[in-house]
Amino acid sequence: MAETMQFDLVSPERRLASTKVRAVQIPGADGDMTAMPDHAPTITTLRPGVLRAEGPDGEAEYVVTGGFAEIGAEGVTVLAERSLPRGDVTAEDVKAMVEEAKAAYEQAKETYVNEPGPVDDAAKLLADMVAMGQHIGLYNN
Structure with a gap:
C-alpha cells in the first residue's frame, strides 16, 4: 500500500491544492467518506461541508459548497462549485x-x-x- 497519493482541489476561480496526502475526508452527498491510497475507484457528488486533507506536512481544511470528487488509482481530484481554505472563511x-x-x-x-x-x-x-x-x-x- 502506498503511503501517499495525489490530491487536487479545483474551483472555478482557481486551483486550491495540488499535493501529496495520506487521506482526504470528503463531505459526500450520500455521506462522509475518507479516501486513502489504493482506494477503490469512486465518483461522488459533494454536499456543503468541510473537506480535510491529511498530508505529511499536516492537515488542511477547505469549505466546499458542492461539486464532485473522483477517487482513482492516481489519487483524489475534487472539482468544487465553490471552495475556500477554512481559515479564510x-x-x-x-x-x-x-x-x-x-x-x-x-x-x-x-x-x-x-x-x-x-x-x-x-x-x-x-x-x-x-x-x-x-x-x-x-x-x-
Whole structure:
C-alpha cells in the first residue's frame, strides 16, 4: 500500500491544492467518506461541508459548497462549485452562502408547485449549508 497519493482541489476561480496526502475526508452527498491510497475507484457528488486533507506536512481544511470528487488509482481530484481554505472563511461568507440557498429554496417553491423533488433538493441544500456554517462555528441562527 502506498503511503501517499495525489490530491487536487479545483474551483472555478482557481486551483486550491495540488499535493501529496495520506487521506482526504470528503463531505459526500450520500455521506462522509475518507479516501486513502489504493482506494477503490469512486465518483461522488459533494454536499456543503468541510473537506480535510491529511498530508505529511499536516492537515488542511477547505469549505466546499458542492461539486464532485473522483477517487482513482492516481489519487483524489475534487472539482468544487465553490471552495475556500477554512481559515479564510468569515461569518459574512457563510451568511451569504446561506442567503443564496434560502433564495434558491424560495424560488424552487414558487417554480415547482406540486413537484416536491426540486423543492426537497433545495431544502436539503439549505439545511446542509446551515449545518456546515454551524459546524465551523460561523453561523448561529
